[in-house]
Amino acid sequence: MKSILITIYLFTLVITASFGQILKPVQWNFSSKKLDDKTYEIHLTASIGPGWHIYSQFTPKGGPVPTTVTFNKNAAILSLGKPQEAGKLQQKMEKAFDMEVKYFADKVDFVQVVKIKTQTPQNFSGTIEYMVCNEKQCLPPAEEDFTLTLR
Template sequence: MKTLYILLISLFTGFTVSSQVLKPVKWSYTAKRTGETTATLFMKAEIQPGWHVYAQSLANGGPVKASFSFTPDASYTLDGEVAEPASLSKFEKAFNANVAYFENTVVFQQKIQLKAKRALVRGTVQFMVCSDRQCLPPQTLAFAVPVK
């Protein structure tokens, strides 16, 4: 009987702790061929209401800006830098600076030159997400985008 109580308490505690994990940003990745040897990668962040992700163009010393790193591969080369849409801007007391950020949804784009018929583009995205009340620690997520 004592074992049953301990098991039930452990299960209840596990559900309570896991339900408190905040994940206000969901990332998705796709690729679209734009020519016989060209393609564009789309890295989309869906951001929950009340939260924002910072742009790539922030000065050092403030929040962690969005950044993308791509694993070199013989099947493709990067064509330019990661593009982003126009961002919002505001002064944030926490960083004592004007910051550029995105709310709701943002799609970053990276053009590539293909050296093979197919490619698997691997990399990571690092970002920081904040609300008006709190910031979460920066995250680095791995991704893999097939280009067919």
């Protein structure tokens, strides 16, 4: 009787754990590359799980949530232009939004060039907001915060 109760308990635990899994199909890596004495490339790199995709920054209104990069203000750092997208940009008609959408699968790198105005190390921080979808579902928009020290 005791072994039956233990078996039922373990079975229930396994079932409960499988329903409680959180989907996180995108893993982020944040890095910087020094180009010269005061200029850096900031890399916000998404590794996207099989079957999933995230949308371009340049998604039209009325469609899915576009990827948005927001940088926190730092008077000692100047952003040069807007973040550029490096990856295999794909396009398709998305019935759910009744429009052509642009997205990335597998991997995408959002690259921002910045210049520091001082000789001292500076923290460059911000948030990237994105929405990830597959053929069956879209997850709610998510945010990832990042901080990089530029030396």
